[in-house]
Amino acid sequence: MEQRIGSSSKPLEGAGFDPAFIPGLTSPVSGETEDTEPADAVEAADTHEPTATEAASEEAEETEETAGEETPDGPVFEAADRRAKIVADHRGVRLSLDDQACEFRWDEIGAVETESPRFGKRFTITVHTPDRRWYPIEIEAASRSDFAKWDEQLDAVMDEYFEEEPTETD
Template sequence: MEQRIGSSSQPLKGEPVTGAGFDPAFIPGLTGSAAQGEAEDAKPAAEAAEPAEAEGSPVPEESVPEAVDSAESADEPAGEGPVFEAADRRARIVADHKGVRLGLDAEECEFTWPEIAAVETETARFGKRFTVTVHTPDRRWYPIEIEAASRAQFAEWEAGMDAVLDAYFESE
């Protein structure tokens, strides 16, 4: 008897192939891994310089990142308002005036405050795991678990997350 690995169902003819199984960009807030970014950056410098020279662009490439940095600094300063950060050896969560960023190993996703329907925190009954779940308006949720050094750290993390949510999250 022959066994196959994977789903045996195929899309119907004429039906578009969509979903996170076929296109990871289908999930809002999900960004590519670091390996994808490195593949794009691996182009030779000569190839990257050719389009700028062909267009006759008077702006050198070195000044472009500076312009991006100054545009980001035009936003609200990062030092204002509360910021929540928690991380362990694999996972990281940052919540500030921009929104909520979750990271696990090399994968990251970012949610701006208008993209968030709810943020839920939960502590494990046993153990030292602190779970933060970001819910989106399209009924998707993205949980991440952070391992605390001790259970006493849970109260500090809950207070920090509450301060950020009170300052930036507007419930309707």
């Protein structure tokens, strides 16, 4: 009678155990071993390249500095809580949540929708684009009375800067 030494089970394979199982899901493996440090890493250690969030924050600071010089005397809507922020002015609508941010010029916006909850203090603003995508953000208000004030301010900005395309009538 023959006996086997070791485990009789085969190792599991698949994307659940090895992400490299699916081609293109992970970056290709370089031919270097873990012990050797790539030449790019040595050069990168000498020069600091900013990460995406650092670059975005630096760009936002630069645009705020230059915007201070060029700002027209139009209405501005700004609402923020501890995590989220929305700014609507002559440049467009800017949304940010934690470390993520996006900006829409007025020509990229199809509609801006607001929603006040029946209960609670989370005010929702949704930016719709012409290609049928939408980007919602919730701002927590200090009190429910802020909802009416925010609606009025956003309406004033929309009336000033947002131009609806004329619809064709037969």
